[in-house]
Amino acid sequence: MTTMTEELKEPNSQAAPTHATPKPQVAAGQAAKSVAGRVKIDVQNYSAWFREKRALYDVSLTMAEKEVTAIIGPSGCGKSTLIRAFNRMHETVAGARSEGRILMEGKDILGPRVDPVEVRRRIGMVFQKPSPFPTMSIFDNVAAGLRLNGMRDRRVLEGKVEWALHKAALWEEVKDGLHKAGAALSGGQQQRLCIARALAVDLDVLLMDEPCSALDPISTAKIEELILELKQNYTIVIVTHNMQQAARVSQRTAFMLNGKLIEYDETGKMFTNPSNKLTEDYITGRFG
């Protein structure tokens, strides 16, 4: 127990990042490189701050293409901060800054000449609270990403909207009422609408920040099914509070605690035979 409390003590944020803490840790990122499939996302020593408060400490890992990677950890561990770095949403918060590199297919998306708007067009995000645009119909919601970026051709839009709604497994339920308000759908349907909206803009990577936290179990199950289908075409990163969900949908899981990456491994191995004691304690419910 003493080792655990030592580990859990908030590190002095003024101190330089100490890698000297002896932790039996799987070298983060190593396992991924040996997996089949190209490396899609390569995080190299990424740290993030909200003004003076440090949120992430030198996180490094790689994610493979067309796989689902889950990020788990207790509240406040930095998982949302990390995922929001991938589509450069972190910097939209006042006072936010970061260091390190994040490479998408080899190119640093945090580079000085990289336009965040372009990054976000390739890397989409679905948030915890389903947020369809309230004044728009279902059709307009799904088409929003395209329309707001200049696409006007009605037929192309219709084609893309239908495709996206199919991909999000929502087409059958809404095809007769595309002009109805997006906000009139149920919670699970709204979230699938948001997924369709994100997919419509031709993504490579889909980030999901606790997409099912606000939903009932049936909607959750539908979305998990959707995730497993989507991974055939997209790289998916999902942040979740729910360990069982991570076990169900992901191929690899990253466990974070207090802004540090503790362990990152294949999901099966992580949940049955974790290498790090902290991981084991979290998974077995000793804290969290």
Added chain:
Amino acid sequence: MSFDFQARRRYIDRIMAALCAGAALLAFIPLASLLIYVTSQGLSRFDWAFFTHLPAPVGESGGGMGNAIIGTLTLVFLASLVGIPVGLFAGIYLAEYGKQGKFAWLVRFTADILSGVPSIVTGIVAYQLVVKNMGHFSAYAGGIALGFMMIPMVTRTTEELVKMIPLSIRESSLALGVPQWKTILQVVVATARNGILTGVLLSLARVAGETAPLLFTAFNNQYWAGSPNQPTASLTVQVFTYAISPFDDWHAQAWTGALVLLLIVLSINLTARLVFKNSSQMLR
């Protein structure tokens, strides 16, 4: 012992409820009496001639306030050309970019001060700025004076409403790869659209009923104003002129003018409420 205590509590409770009801009724009385009185006094001359005829020459009976009604509508329209764009963009700026910073603070402060300036002072300033330079009274001057009054109202309501749009909407739009300015204009403001419209309508209703700023700017006109470049009659100034006159006939017409003004303001307010009811602000 406890039984007495309960009875006393019920007794006090009933007295308090009665006092509250009484106070509500008391608040209602001025409004009700105003509406009833204006309607009863104003109905006598409420006819087609009132809306279509010009004022009759002094001493003669008959005539109407057709030009004043058109004048008020013209002035409100001109005011909105000044007040709406400035107010809207100032409000959006304050809500989106003005969380901190000296400039944002200054804008807010100025808007608050401006909304407290007596309307006659605004009128005199507009006189100095516009009428003196143009050399004559005009609807433009009146519109500018009223527009100055509209700006702080529209700014503040726009700011409040845009701020109310939840962060999730903004983030959803940004995450789709929509640039910041487009997110603000085409997503956030579009979502706040109905609420902003309500605020605009309410400020229009407010300036439609102003008299003092028009006294030195649009002045008055006994004829149809040929263009906005001429002095223009308005319901408010006309009612004022007739009310202080010695003629009974004019007094009656002043009442009718007041009634028409009231109807205009009430209908704008009603429209504003209906618009707000249908807005997304209510769909929570």
